[in-house]
Amino acid sequence: MSTTLADSATAPAVDTAVPTDPTARIGELRTAIDACDTEIIELVQRRLAISKEIGALRAAAGGTRLSLSREQQILTKFQSALGQDGASLALMLLRQGRGRL
Secondary structure (H helix, E strand, C coil): CCCCCCHHCCCCCCCCCCCHHHHHHHHHHHHHHEEEEEEHHHHHHHHHHHHHHHHHHHHHHCCCCCCCCHHHHHHHHHHEEEECCCCHHHHHHHHHHCCCC
């Protein structure tokens, strides 16, 4: 089972000491990146499922398909944390969750 964002606070730090065998260390770090990528994919899939459920509930209740104020909150959050690339990432996640407008 993968770790959650809450678990990442207790995860061991990546060793930044210069290794005696850089090739081996690069392999270890790439394995760590692969694990992160797997977790990111799982989280995105989970987020998309939740977003689609919210959209279905909003539609069933006669509401609009999306909430622009909520989307702006998400964009601001991602941009504040990650800069302009964060805003781009948020837009991709929002588009995946609701589809193209």
